[in-house]
Amino acid sequence: MGVTPPGKPVTNSPQTGQQHSFDQAQAARLVARQQQASRYGNAAYGSQVQAVSDPAVKLPGYKVGFQDTGRLCTGTIVDGTAIANCYKVFVEKSRAPIIASALSTTSQVCFGASALNTYAPGTPVVVMVHDKIGQAYIIGSVPSVLDIGKRAYHDYISQASRKRVDDCHKKYIKEKLNGQMIDWSCWRPWDATLASEWGAVSTTGIGVSVDDFMLRASVNEFCGLYGFYHDQLLRVAGWNMQVWTAGSERDAYMDQAECNDTTGYSPYPWEAAGNIEIGMPMIKEFKPKDYQCPLGVPYYSHWENDNEFQQPYHRTQKFFGYLGQGSRTVIHAPPKGVLRWTYKPGSAGSATPPYESSIRGKDGFSPDCGGGSKERDHEEKPVYGLQEDNTGLDGRRFITSSKGIVLSKRILLPIPQRLRRPESGEGDDTERDYKAASMFGSGPDHKITGDIKTTDSKWPNMQRATAVLDLHGYLFNYAGLHPFYWHAKDYKTWEEQELRQEGYADVNQKIPEFSQLKGSMYLKEPTPKEWKIDHRYNQQKFYEQESYISLLEDGGVVIGDGYGGEIRMVAGCVIISAPGDVWLKGGRDVQAWGGNDVILRANKSIDISATEKNVRIKAERNVLVLAGNDSTDREGGILLESRGKTIEYDFETCGDEIKFAGVVARAPHSNVVGLAKQIYMRTGGGEVEPGDIVLDAAQGSNDVITKSNNLYNYLKESGSVYHFFGGQKVGGTNKANLFQQSVTCLCGPIGTDGDIFCDGNVLCDGSVLVAKGHILTEAAAKGAIFVGPCDGDCQGQVRAAVERFKNLIDVEIPNVGNQIDTQKLQEMWYTEKRAGNEKVMTIMEFSFRRDEDYNIPDFMLYEDRWQQMARLGGKSPEKWTERPVTAKSCGKTFPFPGDKWLNSEPAYVEQDFKIVQIEDGYIDQSRGTAPGLSSEYAEPEFKPNQPKIINGNYPIIPRT
Structure with missing residues (x-):
């Protein structure tokens, strides 16, 4: 033995x-x-x-x-x-x-x-x-006998059950001596029945139960898996919950009074395991002597992550709850040079060695504990943020992308169709013809880019904006569905041409019949396609029209509609275009300010009208107007028309208060010149009322000069030609000449270098003197060689005739001159508020509106984005200084917004940033390490602005 x-x-x-x-x-x-x-x-x-x-x-x-x-x-x-x-x-x-x-x-x-x-x-x-x-x-x-029921820890299978109140379950207990029933319940659920139920329940309520109508495996009512026969309902509940897959993780926690629900997704399994670089060690193996011995590493298992703090790298993250507030979705790319993604190592404190009894085996061997450790390296570097989509609890939605955003409406959308299940052996296979994740396998690389190469070396940004539909075609017809495209055996990726063959639509954008605009205000709506959606929507209309909002990678913005209209904001310019009309409509004012020029160009006509008040055109130098250009043989002229009826010229004030009518050409220090093939001036005719033509050369102080081959004056038979002398002042005419069909009166000596022909008598109150020659008469030819006497009645008649003409010349005709001077000049032109009045001539001049005419109680002009960028970046563009137009009635006047807001009141607002800092460009200020949140974020407010005088401070970029 x-x-x-x-x-x-x-x-x-x-x-x-x-x-x-x-x-x-x-x-x-x-x-x-x-x-x-x-x-x-x-x-x-x-x-x-x-x-x-x-x-x-x-x-x-x-x-x-x-x-x-x-x-x-x-x-x-x-x-x-x-x-x-x-x-x-x-x-x-x-x-x-x-x-x-x-x-x-x-x-x-x-x-x-x-x-x-x-x-x-x-x-x-x-x-x-x-x-x-x-x-x-x-x-x-x-089971033990429970003597005192109130000390029991009974739970429930379902708190919605009626077991504790249904009499059939309590009938024996309610009988005398409890119906001989003994309480052997041993903490069983209150609502257990005799229906062959199966399960188990713990003291804390964790249980598993199965009956004919319900399955549950739960910790409590808020943490478990429930299946119900009725309604085939499955309920998954978790006060805190984790859902793990090979490429995603969802963590939903109630964390210290904060509810957070976070889900991360990665397209690559190695990144989901925490490795950024392919080929990095992912798993570490431990031996039984390492993890089965209390003195070794019993907290490890046979297979462990290579890094102690390994963290999955999720390129797409969705945050809900407190971290996400309304919601937050971010997309990012891993930082350069980081090999694996890890949590920050923490300090667990000093470990207490576990108790080990050191029992020796019967074979005499002592425990031979192993050990081992995992990598603990950790590198903190920021990821490349690519996209954010945020919603605040106040409902504000703020979306940004570092690459670009395209919002498009188009009709041909190829939706990939699944052909085989992932587990199918006939689908894409890395051993035959597929390169998984464009990394593993024998198939071709999955080509993709976010940049479309430009070919315009001078203005690539303009080319990118003009060819934006190529970008849309690449994004919607390839980039978005390219993973399905390379899964050629698993998915069918339809071509737009195949959708056309199926009759869905012919094109994304039909070319409108722009010629319709020649005879119509608007383009007609195109004929739509009709698709059946379901039994409720039935047939719905879909149009082959493409519209879009594209935020391009270089910062340009292109907005287009399906009829050819577009707003293109790129390369520092804003271009608004449409095949039909471009309307700029303001309920109050429409303003166009040009730091260099404001250019309006029309192929046909330009109409400028003011319904209630005035049109003003002011040039610091010249105003040039051309009609009937010599490059065309068409007619062309300039018509200046006034339909006003007042004859007063009220320029006592300026702006909109001036009152006058007619056409005034004023050049107080230069000339008014009319150059034409023919010059025709007339009053009266058609609906033009008859009136006088008055030429006034400084009220008689200067001359009226004509120079011509012939000078023709046409008078009525009863008409007269008057020459008034001494008439510089009203009522000062003392001599006059008169030319009529029946009589001519000359107020002074008559001299001629030729003959005087007379078909009547010569009557004079003086002598007829002949220095050379003789006086020849018909009577002398008959023998009357001496001059006949003029006495008696002859002398009286001659003197009467001479006196009559003298009276005409000295009195009557000058009186006519004084009357004309008074009625035709003084009362019509020289009196108050008439065009010939010297005061009116002095104050009748161009002026802008007065401040009270502009009626702006609270004008404020905030700097434009480019002006702000230039100022904060130290670019110092030129400044616009508006020159006044001085009017004698009201002093200096200015264009909109007037003298007060241009020169007196600070009305140009320069806004500095408080969160954004300027470091060779814009960058947000550091938040500070928690809990030391920077005051700019703790109590955010905009920085007080700095109003300045507009004139001389408004930045512009004029051409050199």
Whole structure:
């Protein structure tokens, strides 16, 4: 007889590697085998010896013969070990505990499921004891009698059940002496029934139950899996929840009064495991001597992450709850140079060595504990932020992308169609023709880019904006569905041409019939396609029109509609275009300010009108107007028309208060010149009222000069030509000439270098003097050689005639001149508020509106984005200084917004930033390390602005 058990103390297996004697379970099994082989193995009952040999095989028959029967006894478990499923049971009438094993209702072989239930010390049990077997078998536990029901810890299978109130479940208990019922409930659920239910429930409420209508595996009502036969409802609940997949993780927690729900996604399994670079070690293997020994690393398992703080790298993250507020979705790319993604190592404090009894195995070997460690490297570097989509709890939605954003409406959308399940052997296979993740396998690389190469070397930004539909085609017809495209056997990726063949639509954008605009205000709506959606929507209209808002990678913005209209903001310019009309409409004002020029160009006409008030055009230099250009043979002219009816010229004030009518050409220090093939001036005719034509050369102080081949004056038969002398002042005419068909009066001597022909008499109150020659008369030819006397009646008649003409010349005709001067000049033109009045001539001049005409009580002009960028970046563009137009009636006048807001009141607002800092560009200020949040974020407010005078401070970029 010996004491050394058969077999080797150390063995090996392919699964576990080297096995060591310090395994407590192995030691327990060794003790059990020792007891089975000796204590009750022969007649030496209870001895620690065994037979050296049993050639006749007597011992098995001795132990299992029918001459002895087993007994059922009650007892109480006093101790045990769950590792070996071995208990010490104090059996009734026994003096010492015996070793017992709990029976099971499942198979105990090396495959299949085995029951896991254990018994706690103190549990009353029924055991089977046999005299020839060295241990007992626990048949089951005995429920204790519950004497005081209020001390019970009853739970519920479902709190919505009626078990605790339905009388059928309590009828015996309500009878006399409780209907002989004993409370053996032993913490069973209140709502258990006699309907063959199965399950288990713990003291804390964790339970599993199955009945005909419900399945549950739960911790409590808010943490568990529930399945209901009615409605085929499955409920998954978790006060805190984790959902793990190969490429995603969801963590939903109530974390210190903050509810957070975070989900991360990665397209690559190595990144989901925490490796940024492919080929980095991911898993580390530990030996049983490392993790099965309390003095080793029992907190590890056979396979562990290579890094102690390994963290999955999720390129897409969705945050809800407190971290996400309304919601937050971010997309990012890993930082350069980082090999793996890890949590920040923490300090766990000094570890207390675990208690180890250092039990030696029966083979004499001491425990040989191993150890080991994992990588702990950690590198903190920021990721490349690519996109954010945020919603605040106030409802504000703020979205940004470092690459670009495209919002598009288009009709041909190829949706990939799944052809095979992922597990299908006929689908894409890395061993044949597919390159998984464009990294592993034998197929082609999955080509993708975010940049479309530009070919315009001078203005690539303009080319990118103009060819934006190529970008849309690449994004929607390839980039978005390219993973499906390369899964050619798993998915069918339709071509737009195939959708056309199916009759869905012909094109994304039909070319409108722009010629319609020649005879119509608007383009007509195109004919739509009709698709059936479902039984409610039925047929719905879909148009082959593409519209979009594209935020380009260079910062440009392009907005387009399906009719050809577009707003293109790129390269520092804003271009608004449309095949039809472009309308700029303001309920109040429409303003256009040009730092260099304001250019309006039309192929046909330009109309400028003011319904209620005035049109002003001011140029610091010249105003040039051309009609009938010599490049065309068409007609063309300039018409200046006034339909006003007042004859007053009220320029006592400025702006909108001036009152006048007609056409005034004023050049006080230069000339008014009319150059034409012919010049025609007329009053009266058609609807033009008749009136006088007055030429006034400084009220007689200057000259009216004509120069021509001929000078033709046409008068009526009764008309007269008057020359008034001495008429510089009103009423000062003292002499006059008169030319009429019947009479001519000349107020002074008449001189001629030729002859005087007279078909009548010559009457004079003086002499007829002849220096050379003679006086020839018809009477002298008849013998009257002497001049006849003029006396008597002759003299009286001559003098009367001479006096008559003298009176005409000196009195009557000058009186006519004075009357004309008074009525035609003084009253019509020289009096107050008339065009010839010297004061009116002095103050009748161009002026802008007055401040009260603009009627702006609170004007404020905020700097433009480019102006702000230039100022904060130290670019210092030129400044616009508006020159005044001085009017004698009201001094200096200015264009909109007027003198007050241009020169007196600070009305140009320069806004600095408080969060954004200027460091060769814009960058947000640091938040500060928590809890030391920077005041700019703790109490955010805009920086007080800095109003300045507009004039001389308004930035512009004029051409050189």
